[in-house]
Amino acid sequence: MTSSSTVLAMQIAAPGGPEALQATQLALGEPGPGQIRLRHHAIGLNYIDCYHRSGLYPLPLPAGIGMEGAGVVEAVGPGVEHLQVGDRAAYACTPPGAYCEARVMPAMSVVRLPEAIDFETGAAMMLKGLTVQYLLRRTLPAEGLVPGDFILWHAAAGGVGLIACQWARALGLQLIATAGSEAKCALALAHGASHAINYRSENFAARVREITGGQGVKVVYDSVGADTFEGSLDCLRPFGLMVSFGNASGPVPPVNTGVLAAKGSLYLTRPTLFAHLSSRERSQAMADDLFAQVLAGTVRIPVERRYPLREAAQAHRDLEARLTTGCSVLLP
Template sequence: MQSKAVRIDRHGGPEELKIVEVDVGDPGPGEIRIRHKALGLNFIDTYQRSGLYPFKMPLLLGMEAAGVVEAVGEGVQHLKAGDRAAYASNPPGAYCELRVMPAKNVCKLPDAISFETGAAMMLKGLTAQYLLKKTLPVEGLQPGDHILFHAAAGGVGLIACQWAKALGLKLIGTAGTDAKCKLALDHGAAHAINYSTGNFAAQVREITGGKGVKAVYDSVGKDTFDGSIDCLRPFGLLAVFGNGSGPVPPVSLGTLASKGSLYLTRPTLFTHIATREATQAMADDLFAVVESGAVKIPVEQRYPLADVQQAHRDLEARKTTGCTVLTL
C-alpha cells in the first residue's frame, strides 16, 4: 500500500517539508495500521524540523492524528480493526494518510468526539492534563490559587484556560496581542496580560497583591524565563515545557535559592505516557472533561496537507491561535 507523507531529508526551515509517497505494510507485534482522517499541528513538529530536537534523516514528521484502525498486530488487545482512534505518540510520522505504528499510545476515540477534534486534542490536551494534574508545586494547587500560563491563546493554552477554570484555579494568561488576550479571557482565564506592551512580572505581582503565583507553566522559554522566575511566590514551581522563543540558557541554582526556595522542572509529555496504562488513564481524564463540555477544543485553523509548509510558517510566526489541523 502507498501513502502520501511529509518528509524532511535535512534539518532546516519549512521549505524542507516535502510530500512523498511511502510504502505501508502490515502491522507487526504490538503495532497497528491506521488510516488518518485528520492530523494535528504542534510546535514540537517545528523543533524536530529545525534540528532543535535532532533526529536521524530522513524523517517523517507529525506527532498527533485521528483516524480508523485498519489492522492490528499480535498482542494488541485494546484496539481492533474498525475502531475510531486518536493518539499523541512517538516515533514521529503522523503527517500522512496511512501508517503502521506502535499501538501503546493509541486510544479509542469516543463516538461523541469528531476526528478533527481528536486530532487537535491529544498532544495538547494530554499536555494540559499532566501540567494541571501532575506537575504541581510542593504545596499543591487548591481552588482559588493563582497560576501563570504563557502563550495562553495557543493550542495548549486555550485548553488549559478552560480546564483551570473547571478546577477552580485563577489562571493568569499571557499573549502577544490584545486580541489573543481577549481569546484567553473568553476561554476562562481570570486575567490576561499582553507581554508585548509591558512587564508581565510586575502585572502578575499586582494581580496577586504582591504574593506571586504558586506555579508558572511556560512553553515560550528563553524570552520569558527570567520574568517567570520573578512571578513565583516562595516554594513556587516553574515548569518549562517548551522552547517557542528558543531554549533557556544555563541556570544558576543560587537564583532558585535567592528567589524563595523555588522549584524548576523541564517535563515532557512522553515521560508521562511511557506506559499503556498511564496513557489510557490520562486520555480517559481528557475525554471526560471534553465530553462534559467543560473543555471545548478550539480548532481555529485548517490547512490541506499540501500546504504544510505554510502551516509551519504561520505557527512559527505566531499567526495561529488555538489548535490547528492538517486535512486530507
C-alpha cells in the same frame, strides 16, 4: 492518487525551514507485534513539529514529522488487544510520523476515540489536551494547588493555552494568561482566564505581582522559553514551581541554581508529555480524563485552521509567525 501500498507523507531529508518539508510516497506495510495500521482522517499541528523540522530536537534522517492524529484502525498486529479493525482511534505518541495519509505505528499510546468526538477534534486535542492534563494534574508545586490559587500560563491563546484556560477554570484556579496582543488576551479571557497580560505592552512580572497583591503565583507554566524564563522566576512565591515545557522563543540558557535559592527556594522542572505516556495504563487514564472534560463540555477544542496535508509547510510558517490561535489540523 496513491496506490493501496503507498501513501502520501510529508518528510524532511535535512533540518531546515518550512521548505524542508517535502511530499514523498512511502510504502505501507503490515503491522508487526504491538503495532497497528491507522488511516488518518485528521492530523494535529504542534510547535514540537517545528522543533523536529528545524533540528532543535534532532531526528534520524530522513524523518517523518508529526506527533498526533485521529482516524480508523485498518489492521492490528499480534499482541494488541485494546484495539480492533474498524475502531475510531486517536493518539499522541512517538515516534514522529503523523504527517501522512496512513501509518504503521506502536499501539501502546493509541486509544479509542469516543463516537461523540469528531476526527478533527480528536486529532487537535490529544497532544495539547494530554499536555494540559499532565501539567495541571501531575506537575504541581510542593504545596499543591487548591481552588482560588493563582497560576501563570504563558502563550495562553495558543492551542495548549486555551485548553489550559478552560481546565483551570473548571478546577477553580485563577489562571493569569500572557499573550502577544489585545485580541489574544481577550481570547484567553473568553476561554476562562481570570486575568490577561499583553506582554508586548506590559511588564508581565510586575503585573503578576500587582494582581496577586505582591504574593506571586504558586506555579508558572512556560512554553515560550528564553524570552520569558527570567521574568517567570520573578513571578513565583517562595517554594513556587517553574515548569519549563517548551522553547517557542529559543532554548532557556544555562541556569545558575543559586538564583533559585535567592528567589525563595524555588523548584524547577523540565517535563515532557512522553515520559507520562510511558505505559498503556497511564496513557489510557490520562486520555479518559481528557475525554471526560471534552464530553462534559468543560473543555472545548477550538479547531481554527485546516490545511491540506501537502500544505504542511505553510502551516509551519503560520505557526512560527504566531498567526494561529487555538488548534490547527492537516487533512489528508
